[in-house]
Amino acid sequence: MFTKKYLLLTVILLISVHSKVLPQIEDKPVVISLKAITGLQYDLARFSVKPGAKVKLILTNSDDMPHNLLFTKPGTRQEVVDAALKLGEKGLELNYKPDLPSVLWSIPVLAPGESKTITFTAPEKTGVYPYVCTYPGHGFVMYGAMYVTKDEMPPLHKDLNVPPNRRDDYSNKNTEHGHTDHTPAPAHPYKETPPYLYRTFTDGSGPATIAVRLPGNLSYFWDAGTCRLRYATEGDFLNMKELWAGHRQAVAKDLGTVFFRDKTRHPFRIGAMETIPDVKFKGYRLLDRYPEFHYILNGLHVYELIKEKPDGTGLIRSFRIPDADRPVKFLFSPDDGVRYTFSSGKRSQNTVELTPAEAKQFTITMTKKEGEVL
């Protein structure tokens, strides 16, 4: 039974190999440029070469910690990683290279920024030859696969020879599948129903951003560092994947289209027009899950609640400055993407001035203009 199956498999394999006889250049080496990058990974999670091919491999360490590279015989990666760990305190001197026949070729530990090249001849025997960093702790996640084959590699998302987090890799996105992330795993133990928020980094705001998802496919990005609304988008919210992966430089990626971007240095003036107010972020309270921000501008406590316009065409910002004792000015820019409606105050050009009484409570409605590019 077993033997029959095996025979059948062999026949299939033989047919498939012979169905693709590809031209092969023997003397010119295949150049593989491999980088160790942040996140305990090589930039290439896999590559393929033909049996017997000459390979010139350049490893560059672009990470902030040391890495090495060991090629192993098929199926022996874990064994080599374990053996390297057992080198214990002698590891560093031995470049974490255990003395095992299953280690085929290697590059010693490279400090950040270093680069080294090796040349070898790929085995005649087809198979998946793992490469791995055996620096302590790295080998469990930092590896890849050299396919010695005349065929195409299997679809990446089904490839058990690359680390699980690389199977839907953008950098490795190749011919098999044009799409990624179509059925994402749930991000949280609950369903995210707008409004909800993330403290996060995004492009287009400061590093202390509060990204708020509103009903109606709207989002806004409020900067707790400078205490002001920075921009707003329509469409999808954020892709957190890169940021959540950790151990790499990343921001949450905006998936929406920007319809508002603040172009003032700060929209409020308390007293003099020239002086940007001193700010202090005090926090926020969730009111029906909408955050109401609390901050101090030149000693005045300000509360700001931002909601979607019911028709979905923009934002309504409700302010309270309960102790307002001076006139408060709100500035805006004509090319920030929105039209303004104010509940009170005296409007002149791009400024609205509110009396202390008016400043105690007011709203600013921002309606997106069509066709603005921001």
Added chain:
Amino acid sequence: MRFFYILLVCGSLIISSCSISKVNTIPSSENGQISSSYVVDSIPLPEGLSGEVGAVDFLPDGRLVACFLRGEVMLYDPKKKKWNLFADGLQEPLGILPVSGSEFIVMQRPELTRIKDTNGDGLADLYETVTDDFGISGNYHEFNYGPIKDKEGNLFIGLNSASSGGGILKEVRGKLDTTTMGFKGQMFSSVPYRGWIMKLTPQGKLVPYASGLRSPNGMGFDSSENLFVTENQGDWVGTSALYHIEEGNFYGHPSALIWTDSWTAGNPLTLPVAKLDSMRTKASVLFPHGIMANSPTQPLYDNTQGKFGPFSGQFLVGEMNSERIVRVMLEEVDGALQGACIPFIDGKGLRKGNNRLAFAPDGSLWVGQAEHGWAGSKGIQRIVFTGKQPMDILDMNLTYKGFDLKFTKAVNKEPAMNASSFKIRRYNYQYHKLYGSKQFNIQEIPVSKIKISKDRKKVSLNLESLEPGYVYELTLTDVQSDTGEMLENKLICYTLNKLKRR
């Protein structure tokens, strides 16, 4: 056919071992004797949760509070085995301090934040800034740690340095100073107080407290409020360490020095190494890389008074990189704290990634795991003391001529009196800008004399040479108890900074 049979057997073994690890019973051997001093089991997490743990602690009522790296704060009732969401939307919360069942102080990326449920619905609705008086450059490595609170009400937090493996954002929070940026492989501090331990006074003022930390992923007090912080091996850190943090001290990573009040000595990264070396305070305990710990995390003081076994008054330190927790015993020698480290739990089903620890009121130790792109794992596990005394080293103390080793049980005299039962080496690590250090000046140190106390629980070793500035690594190959029990952990490493003063 035989092949399939083997497969079947292996498969069933795997399945049965899985089910054992989930059942919360104390395993016993065939004759009814408890076989192990500590057992590990796993806490089920709610569906959909990415179980990367940034913080764990307990409420007096026995509920666990845990922060997860995607921003959730959740409460778990071990009696009902039920999880509840308390807060969400936080950025990389890595520390939590319970104030009450409805109020917590959380250390997240942008701020130290007080989160509070003010309307009693079980969900936080008020998020108040406790302090944000520190910089953020947006570099991925700028983790924030703590808070831990002293008896006077001061809160201590730790600010990780930034990694040269990543840049900074176009906009930063706080004053930008790029002096320490752009040095290959060296962590930098481009905004205020990166690489510092900070003190927040009860009046709300955030004060720089101590500098020179590279990656201080763990803070804890002992019972005398000595502040301890772990450090991860890397540039300027030859091997991972435990520091006793005292106000005004510098602990070795130069970049942080740029924010020293009225600093005028230029770029700290280019100061002569000898100068930096003379400025720094050395570690109380070094964790030899590759054999003890590669990435230590939270030091948790055992205040369970025996509920967790015989190691009350010592520190348990999480380790990210291996399936281990390390135990630390300290003593004061010539005015400074130093001591030894030894594996605590190994190969008992604990996973890697042991990032955060907390004792439950019942004395069990809960361990939260994370990976975040490094070697590690996810989830929460619990370690329970079964009541069976382990055969282990209870304490290690420096003497004038060597070390006293105290054991949890009386030792069998014969192997303990044999000098070949104690393999002793010493070595040190180089302080340099490179990532980690190999061991230097390795020497075998013979035992010259062995003495055993009357109760046979203390073995005094005289060494042929005893000099400061080394890690003394002892491997106790054959030491066993009266009843023939072998030592649970045979490796112990003492960091000898100072000799005993006569």
